[in-house]
Amino acid sequence: xxxxxxxxxxxxxxxxxxxxxxxxxxxxxxxxxxxxxxxxxxxxxxxxxxxxxxxxxxxxxxxxxxxxxxxxxxxxxxxxxxxxxxxxxxxxxxxxxxxxxxxxxxxxxxxxxxxxxxxxxxxxxxxxxxxxxxxxxxxxxxxxxx
Numbered sequence: 372x373x374x375x376x377x378x379x380x381x382x383x384x385x386x387x388x389x390x391x392x393x394x395x396x397x398x399x400x401x402x403x404x405x406x407x408x409x410x411x412x413x414x415x416x417x418x419x420x421x422x423x424x425x426x427x428x429x430x431x432x433x434x435x436x437x438x439x440x441x442x443x444x445x446x447x448x449x450x451x452x453x454x455x456x457x458x459x460x461x462x463x464x465x466x467x468x469x470x471x472x473x474x475x476x477x478x479x480x481x482x483x484x485x486x487x488x489x490x491x492x493x494x495x496x497x498x499x500x501x502x503x504x505x506x507x508x509x510x511x512x513x514x515x516x517x
Contacts, residue, residue, distance in 0.1 A: 376470045379437030388472060389432055391460060392442040393421040402427070418452035425460045429467055438470035 380386050395403070395417055403420045410416035429439065441464075446457035461471050 418456040433467040
């Protein structure tokens with residue numbers, strides 16, 4: 372896979388990776404509205420909005436860049452529907468010929484910690500949450516801990 376990435380970087384003259392770290396607040400209102408109209412203001416609706424936004428980004432850049440890097444914690448915050456959006460995003464990127472670099476680290480920056488903390492999920496269904504080790508103060512800030 373590394374040879375594929377290096378070749379694509381060379382061919383496109385683009386040592387660039389597009390991060391797909393979805394936050395619902397970044398999704399344009401018309402995309403959120405369409406998803407929520409279809410699925411309601413649910414995890415399914417949020418995940419559909421994320422998927423449609425990702426698809427639009429990929430469609431705009433797939434011929435300009437060699438790779439994408441979806442951050443899984445940002446999808447996990449939308450529960451199982453979010454994981455389905457992650458899988459759909461990865462499959463779509465591969466269809467478009469992009470190298471997919473899975474960003475699956477934990478405890479690095481505030482936005483990742485916010486995704487990992489379960490914000491956006493039904494917290495009543497979660498009894499325990501594994502948080503891994505903490506690398507710095509920012510890795511705990513997303514959990515609302517001090």
